[in-house]
Amino acid sequence: MNHPSHEEWLPYLEGEASPEVIKRISEHLKVCALCASEMEGRRRSLQKLQRLGWPRQRRVARNWVAPTVKWGLAAALVLGMGFGWGRFSAPDAQAIEKGVAMRVRGELRQEMRADLLAAYASDAQSAKDSFRRELGQEISVASAKGRKEERQALVEFLNRFEQKQATEFLSLRKDLETLASTADDRLQQTRWQLAQMVANAEPVNAKP
């Protein structure tokens, strides 16, 4: 049997053979099972080669996306670990709140005391040294006792001071009235003495 040569079957396989060659090979393949199976095998190989996914160039986008995703995941992991660690190691929120409240209260107390001192100190003419000193001492004591007590102490102090001032004023007034009365008496006495002196001097000077 005259089997087709490669010069014949290759163009036949690739679809480039002449009609005569196609006819001759087709007829041969009908009667030669061996050639037919070989031709089928070659055809399958050719098809596999033609649709073979040859290694291709990788796209730039692929190279860009993969590391970005990787780095994104790594960053998310690190952030997540940091967040978790922070949650477990952070101090109690209530303790922080209490601490802050205490600090704010203390600062407010200091500021209030400073404002009061400044207010009294600025009115230098009307305020007395003793008053400022006493008030300062009183505020110090009051601030140490706390806000409520501070207010109470201040009110008490002001009441006491008012009473003291009133007492002092009354005493001063009495002293002044006494002084005025004494001065008036002394003035009248002096006036009387002067009149006596004038009366005694006149007859001597009247005789020729």
Added chain:
Amino acid sequence: MPEQNASSLGEAVMAMGKRPLWSALYAETDEQAMWSVQMNDDHEAFARLVQRWEEPIFRLCARLTGNSHQAEDLRQETFARVYAHRREFRTDKKFSTWLWRIALNLCYDALRKRKRHGECPLEDDQSGADGERDFAADEPSPDLQAVAQEENEIVRQALVRLPETGRTVLALRYGEGLKLREIADILELSEAAVSYRIAVALDQITQILEPSLNEGKRLRQ
């Protein structure tokens, strides 16, 4: 083929990137671009040649070496050699023939070096299949992709088992779709010799892929 791709106006504009539209009205041949490179050291013309040919050259190198990373290096080396030897190019010859030949020689050198060092020619990564997916218009289902990948891997391994001559002719003929005349020019052989080599290589790869056929062949002999 690159010439065919650049033949239509739209594709030529795409391929030429930033070049003005009027320049796409005439299709610059590879030989014209190479002449410009040769005479004026025209970097832009060289860039156009690289743009047109880098993927075919990469594919050929990958098919011959079976390793996409090595193929990347060989592609770069090919264009470096083209530029370095630009004065030696004869403009009455076909640029593609000269380029294929340079790439093939570099591939053969690389294969010989690898053989001396006893390295495995095949890579383990699935870059081929991935690359195929990049360019596929309609993506098959994951099952079909897995089957195709498996088949690809078997064919790639079979191809690497062929002698260099057989691998080369199959790559140029069925990978790049070159004509017998073109392959004959590249390999400096007659068309008949190329045809014979293709037939032999096709039989060899069929025997590898379909061992059951070997028995029938042996009986006939």
